[in-house]
Amino acid sequence: MFFRDDCRHEATAAGVDGWVRNRSDGRVEAVFEGGPDAVDRLVCWCRIGPPSALVSEVEVVSEEPGGESGFRVL
Numbered sequence: 001m002f003f004r005d006d007c008r009h010e011a012t013a014a015g016v017d018g019w020v021r022n023r024s025d026g027r028v029e030a031v032f033e034g035g036p037d038a039v040d041r042l043v044c045w046c047r048i049g050p051p052s053a054l055v056s057e058v059e060v061v062s063e064e065p066g067g068e069s070g071f072r073v074l
Contacts, residue, residue: 004073005073006050007020007045007073017033017071018068019068021073031066033065
């Protein structure tokens with residue numbers, strides 16, 4: 001599996017809305033909206049990722065929710 005698809009699976013299981021996408025510089029960007037515990041669960045998962053991933057850094061920026069519905073891979 002790939003990081004983005006696994007992230008979508010994890011987000012759906014946690015009841016988190018938002019999206020995940022690859023950036024042109026090779027990084028992955030994601031938006032998570034949901035309860036604090038569910039969002040924290042996703043952030044923790046991102047620090048490790050799926051077995052085939054190599055995660056070197058996770059930057060978290062808190063923002064006001066944008067009203068996402070469902071979770072999409074862009």
